[in-house]
Amino acid sequence: MKQVAILGGGPAGAFAAEQLARAGLRVRLFDEKLAWEKPCGGGLTFKAYSQYPFLIDNPTPKRFVTETMLAAPRAGEVKLELGEPLLIYSRYDLNRMLLERAAGAGAQVEKTRVTGMTRSGSGWQLRTSSGAIADADYCVVATGARNPLRDVGTQLKPGDTMSALGYYVQAQQERIDIQFLPKLEGYIWVFPRCGHLSVGICGKGEPASALRKRLERYMQERGISWKDAPFYSHLLPALETKSWRSNRVAGDGWLAVGDAAGLVDPITGEGLYYAIRSGDLAAQAVLNGTGETTEVHYRRLLRRDFAADLEFGSRLAQRVFHGQFLMGSVTSRMVQFTRRSPRFSAIMQDLFSGKQPYLGLKRRLLENLNGSLYEIFMSLGFSRLVPGRSKATSLP
Numbered sequence: 001m002k003q004v005a006i007l008g009g010g011p012a013g014a015f016a017a018e019q020l021a022r023a024g025l026r027v028r029l030f031d032e033k034l035a036w037e038k039p040c041g042g043g044l045t046f047k048a049y050s051q052y053p054f055l056i057d058n059p060t061p062k063r064f065v066t067e068t069m070l071a072a073p074r075a076g077e078v079k080l081e082l083g084e085p086l087l088i089y090s091r092y093d094l095n096r097m098l099l100e101r102a103a104g105a106g107a108q109v110e111k112t113r114v115t116g117m118t119r120s121g122s123g124w125q126l127r128t129s130s131g132a133i134a135d136a137d138y139c140v141v142a143t144g145a146r147n148p149l150r151d152v153g154t155q156l157k158p159g160d161t162m163s164a165l166g167y168y169v170q171a172q173q174e175r176i177d178i179q180f181l182p183k184l185e186g187y188i189w190v191f192p193r194c195g196h197l198s199v200g201i202c203g204k205g206e207p208a209s210a211l212r213k214r215l216e217r218y219m220q221e222r223g224i225s226w227k228d229a230p231f232y233s234h235l236l237p238a239l240e241t242k243s244w245r246s247n248r249v250a251g252d253g254w255l256a257v258g259d260a261a262g263l264v265d266p267i268t269g270e271g272l273y274y275a276i277r278s279g280d281l282a283a284q285a286v287l288n289g290t291g292e293t294t295e296v297h298y299r300r301l302l303r304r305d306f307a308a309d310l311e312f313g314s315r316l317a318q319r320v321f322h323g324q325f326l327m328g329s330v331t332s333r334m335v336q337f338t339r340r341s342p343r344f345s346a347i348m349q350d351l352f353s354g355k356q357p358y359l360g361l362k363r364r365l366l367e368n369l370n371g372s373l374y375e376i377f378m379s380l381g382f383s384r385l386v387p388g389r390s391k392a393t394s395l396p
């Protein structure tokens with residue numbers, strides 16, 4: 001391939017561009033905004049920065065957070081120490097850093113909107129808002145969740161997305177807050193960033209206006225003012241199980257990466273790691289010398305790397321947010337068990353950091369079931385019970 005065009009310069013596109021340019025290909029990256037404050041929490045897990053240490057080793061402003069407060073209805077809250085901190089960037093800073101790395105590796109970075117793409121022989125002709133026509137031998141589609149290029153990238157059906165919205169609030173705190181809510185496939189977060197908080201909510205199957213009301217009620221109850229605070233909202237892919245199977249991540253002459261390929265954790269909404277990782281895998285597929293077509297190779301790399309895990313996660317999502325366990329909601333039980341069982345708390349920490357994939361979670365929970373239940377019973381004071389003095393104790 002002589003020239004690869006990257007359509008979109010968020011984390012997915014910028015990282016794909018960097019990898020391809022480093023390998024010596026001619027790369028042109030087009031983004032209509034270049035670095036911008038894309039609506040996002042900006043949180044990167046251990047899974048991301050352990051695999052890509054440059055995400056830590058750089059002078060770009062960022063925060064490390066080591067404590068999360070988890071809360072659920074009728075379960076109160078519990079502190080979860082993060083053995084592996086969450087790294088939080090402003091998206092402007094993160095995008096700028098990734099674009100600079102791409103340019104530094106030799107990619108040509110251009111501020112323009114791609115308005116159309118037409119197959120031309122074995123390559124492509126791209127139309128841009130500046131009126132120019134650009135030729136490319138291959139395209140990497142990285143235009144995000146609101147991909148305007150209808151013929152390439154994932155085809156999101158209504159059940160495949162969440163709304164996500166919130167406020168950037170002028171306040172400070174050290175920890176992350178996560179609040180689960182009744183009858184919502186989603187949650188509220190408070191993320192401390194450099195100089196402000198990102199307070200937001202994501203949810204599936206509920207209109208954005210209703211989510212905003214839930215968020216404002218939460219903020220009011222906690223005395224967090226949203227007066228004059230910039231409001232943000234965006235779409236978050238959260239593919240249903242059947243959509244993972246038919247997900248359009250590649251086609252003749254193109255690959256899609258990041259949100260444009262629907263590659264987001266359907267439970268947590270984590271997308272930054274999958275954007276960067278899929279950009280990396282797309283570059284590997286373009287450079288592959290296996291004899292497989294680029295598209296087949298990419299699909300295989302994705303599946304083996306994380307897509308099978310996210311598909312499994314999509315099966316768990318309903319159970320996590322709407323399921324019942326021991327006559328309480330699963331999210332409430334999660335908070336209560338985290339409080340009372342160090343073993344369960346360790347599993348939650350590993351889920352947060354990305355060390356514990358969804359595939360294998362059930363086995364680990366079962367392996368630790370006896371130990372966790374023992375710890376829960378002990379914490380409820382059962383060790384002090386003597387015959388004839390037993391009293392019913394419920395999980396606070």
Ligand SMILES: Cc1cc2nc3c(=O)[nH]c(=O)nc-3n(C[C@H](O)[C@H](O)[C@H](O)COP(=O)(O)OP(=O)(O)OC[C@H]3O[C@@H](n4cnc5c(N)ncnc54)[C@H](O)[C@@H]3O)c2cc1C
Binds near residue numbers: 007008040148234269
């Ligand atoms: C409210 C919210 C909070 C989130 N919080 C987190 C979090 O804390 N942690 C986490 O891991 N994930 C989070 N996510 C998900 C994360 O933001 C995305 O998964 C991530 O941005 C995907 O990166 P991307 O490069 O695929 O797409 P994007 O970041 O959306 O980048 C797409 C780029 O394409 C450009 N573009 C689009 N169309 C065109 C066009 N026609 N021509 C040229 N350029 C174009 C845009 O300008 C943009 O720069 C959150 C999402 C939302 C909505």
